[in-house]
Every structure is written in C-alpha cells, then in structure tokens.
Amino acid sequence: MTDIRLYLSEMKRTVEGWLRQCLPEPEAFSMRLFDAMQYSLFSGGKRLRPILLVSTANLFSGGDGALVRDFACAVECIHTYSLIHDDLPAMDNDDLRRGRPTCHIEFSENLAILAGDALLTLAFELMSRPSAPERRQRQLEALNEVAVKAGCLGMVGGQCADVLASGGDGGEQLVRFIHARKTGALISASIAAGAILAGASDSEVESLCNFGDKIGLAFQITDDLLEIDGDTKTLGKSVGSDVKNNKITYPAVVGIDRARSEAQKTVAESLGFLERFGERAAVLNGIAHFFIDRVN
Amino acid sequence: MTDIRLYLSEMKRTVEGWLRQCLPEPEAFSMRLFDAMQYSLFSGGKRLRPILLVSTANLFSGGDGALVRDFACAVECIHTYSLIHDDLPAMDNDDLRRGRPTCHIEFSENLAILAGDALLTLAFELMSRPSAPERRQRQLEALNEVAVKAGCLGMVGGQCADVLASGGDGGEQLVRFIHARKTGALISASIAAGAILAGASDSEVESLCNFGDKIGLAFQITDDLLEIDGDTKTLGKSVGSDVKNNKITYPAVVGIDRARSEAQKTVAESLGFLERFGERAAVLNGIAHFFIDRVN
16 A cells, blocks of 8 residues: 555656646737646646556557657546536536635636636647557547547536536436546546557457446545545545535435445456456556545 | 539538537437537538638548548537637627527526537547548648647637737737637638648648638638628627627727728738649638628
8 A cells, every 4th residue: 555655646746747748838818828727737636547547558568658648648637627617606616626726716717617628628639749650540549539538428428417417316327327427437538548559459448448437436436425524635625515516426325335335346346357467457456446445 | 702602501511411420329317418519519600610621621632531521520519619618608608699599598507618518529539530541640630730729829728818808908919819819720720630631731731721820810800890890690699799798809909991901901811822722722712702702
C-alpha cells in the first residue's frame, strides 16, 4: 500500500508536468479563458485517468512516449471539463470543488461554460497530433474510443440520466446505467486508449476494458459511500452535495451495507480480468485495491 | 445566382440526409439528450460549413466519400453546439434561433449544456472513424485542423473575447480578432479539412484557408449589417439581439458605409485566392458572391 501511494504520488507529479506543457500560449483578448482553463486543470485532482492510461500502456512494449503523454493529458482535460460543466448552476450548482471555489464562482458562469468547451476541444487537438505512419491506425482507434465513451452514449449520456433522475425514483438499473456512463466510461476509455496505443491485441483490450468498467463502478460506489460517511477533506467536495441535489446514489438505492459489499465484490471481479497479465499488472492491481480501501 | 441558389438548396438537402444518419440510437434513460441534440441539429440552418467542406473537396480528385461525409457532418455538429451554448442565459440569453425557441427554452438549461457537449464530442467521433491506411495521415491532419480552429485559439477564444467585450469599448482590432475566430475559424477549418482530405498540396490548402478567412470575415460583417437592416425572417434570429446584448460589431466600430465597403473588398480579396484553381472553383466563387449579395 505504501508502494502504490508512492507510485500514485510520483505519477501525479509526472502527469502534472505534462499538463503544464499542454495549454497553448494565451492570446491577449481571451486571456481570461486561458486563466479559467488553467485554474480548473490545476485544482488538485488525483489524475486517476491519465495514471491509469499510462500504467496500462506500460503493460506492453509498443507505446510511443509522446502519444501516450498526449492522450494522458487529453483524458484529464476531458475529466476537468466534465467537472466544470457538472458544477454549473443549471446542473449540480456546486460552489466548492476540491476545497476551492468552482470555476463559475471564480470566473463567472459564461467563462466556465467556455473553459469546459475549450478543454474538451483541446483534448482532441492533443490526441490528433502528428505521429509516425505505423502509429496512426492505433492513434485513430484510441481517439475514437475516447470520443465514443465521452459522448452521448457514454459520459454525457450518464450525466444527462443523472440530472433527469434527480428527485426521481431511480432503482438499481438506473443507478447502474448512470455510474457505468458518468464515471465508468471515461475510466474505461483511458485504460482502453493506453492499451490500444501500446499495441495490445483486441482480446487484451477487451479484458482491460472489462477491468476498467469494474473499477469505474467500484470507484463510484466508494465515492457515494464517502459522500455519506466522509468529511470534506477526504472527498474534496462539499459533503452532502448529493443529498442536497437529491442525487440517485448506489447506497440510497440498495442500502449502505449492500453498497459496501458490492464495491468489494466489484473490485474482486475486476482483478480477475488482470490475471492473464500476471506480475506485469501489479500496478493496476494496486490501484484497484487502493480505491476500494478508501472505505474500509 | 439562380444556379448557386439551386446548388446550395440541393447540397443542403444532401447534407441533411447525412446528418440524419449520424446521430446514434438513443438510450432510454437519456432519451431527452438525443431529443435536444436532434432538435438543434435540425432547426433549419443553411449548412454553410459542410457545403463549403464538400465543395472544396470536389476541387480535387482524391476525396474518400465516406470520410468527406463524416467530416461534413462533424463541422455542422460543432457549429450547432456553438449556437446552443452561445444562446444560453449566461451567454447571449437568446430565446429565439431561426424562428424557433432555443434549445434551453425548449428543453431546459441543463439539457442544452449537455446537448452542446454531446454534439461537440460526436463531431470527433465522426472524424475518427476507421479509414483506409493511405487516408489516415490526412484524416488526422484534417481532424487536428478542425480541433485547433474550434478551440481556445479559434472559435471558443473568439466567443470568449466577444462575451468579455460586451458593453466594452472595442476598437477595430478587437472586432477583427473576434470575427476571425468566432465565425472565421470554423469556416476556414471546414474549407481546409475538405482540401486536406481530398489530397490538396500544402500550398493549395494555404490558398484555400486564406479564401476561407476572407469569406468568414465577409460573412460576419454581412451578418452584422443584416442585424441592423434586416427583419427577423431574413436573418433567422431576433433582430436587435446584438444591440440588446451590447455586442461589439463591425458596423458599430467603423460605421455602416465602411462596413459595407469592407465586406465587398473582403469578398474581392477572397476571390483572388481561388484564381489558381480556374474554372474548377466556380462553385466556391458563387458561394462567396451569394453571401455578400445578401446586403446589396
């Protein structure tokens, strides 16, 4: 556990170094846009998605350093845009994120909408940078995977179902639909992109996607549980904001005890998909354990 | 003029046929998202950007039908998302677009934000679909061009400067900055993408980009003039909405007469960049004339 903590903290620093390089030089008349993008991109996230992308690419020998780095930054840009838009007054109306004022509180609502739009677009600019001829098929495939899972059938679709469900009745099928898309899809896409870029076979990509789906779900259940149990410091956002927004959560639908056991069961299932990779998957294994251990 | 009108109306119908194919099958829990995307995508636009993309690709012999079609749909998705977000209460707060309620009026604000996000993401999904090995370099290059020009250095940057300038002083340099990015960038990207996909040389792409920059500017000046002169029917949005929003416009900065002569001069300059293509560029030439003739 100490080792994985150390790994995560070093990887976080590495990823943040890359992210600092990925914003273009600001222009004078739109300076505030770049300030808002920068503010949200460097507000202390765990960098889970880029770390998973890089750690998955490292399972294989075929990765291109520059492409993996660009995709790692891209998935963090997409995650950051989704948080900015989710926090907007018309959505979850959150004033606080990771202990700091949210983007629209700090910069105004119009800037927050545009900073989100710009980060989403930047992600695709990063993923489409020139590469060697033999990389291009995998680059396009990985880019397409991220686009599909970030869009209306993935993350945005999940956020829509979540927003519509607020205050509604829900049920287990709905909460699973939401979690699989809102959180799971981009986690799974990050893992898939890392595998595709690094030369994994279709069957290896499939195993790793299954792993990603499972830990994405476990991660979201854990987050729901922390929302109930935790304090603001652990979770990094206002505690009770799900309750305030009348959000449909896993513990609310199936009860706290079953949610806790589901999270454990889901992590155990996720590890099954790593077996074929043996010792090479020790890091991914450690990351899966790390997240579930937050609630144990 | 009759010929170009006919061409534009037939191309519009063709593009709309493609667009109807490009939205994925909706999912039950997020049905409203798909409804909102569909509503805005089929609200009667001129389809100028996809028409320019296809017409530019048709200058050359190297285009791949499916790729050109996907990119044409993609730039229309990006244009549509930008209109949805621009109309939001925190932005221009417009209730009417092309004679119909705007997306947030029809569907609520949160759905409108998400429909915009989903259309932007869908654009990149469309542009990254599988293609033949020999197409991939140009596909990635065209995708990157669209991403750069739609993002913080392009369209979103222009929208930011526009929002920040509202009520401010302005000046000719600022209004040129805004027009070049807010309207010009995506028009220019559409033309560049068409040229790149169809096998144009770097120098041909450059000429066509210059053409695109010029007609983008002429188009925006013309729109500003129609905003002052026109009626709601011609322009398709509430007349006076720029005035209401205290928008910086070209006629406001340089006066109506100079704006009118600038628009004509800019179109004339644009045509210079088509000369090398001779008769093949008759359609692009006709489109350029068509738009400026709206104010004559």
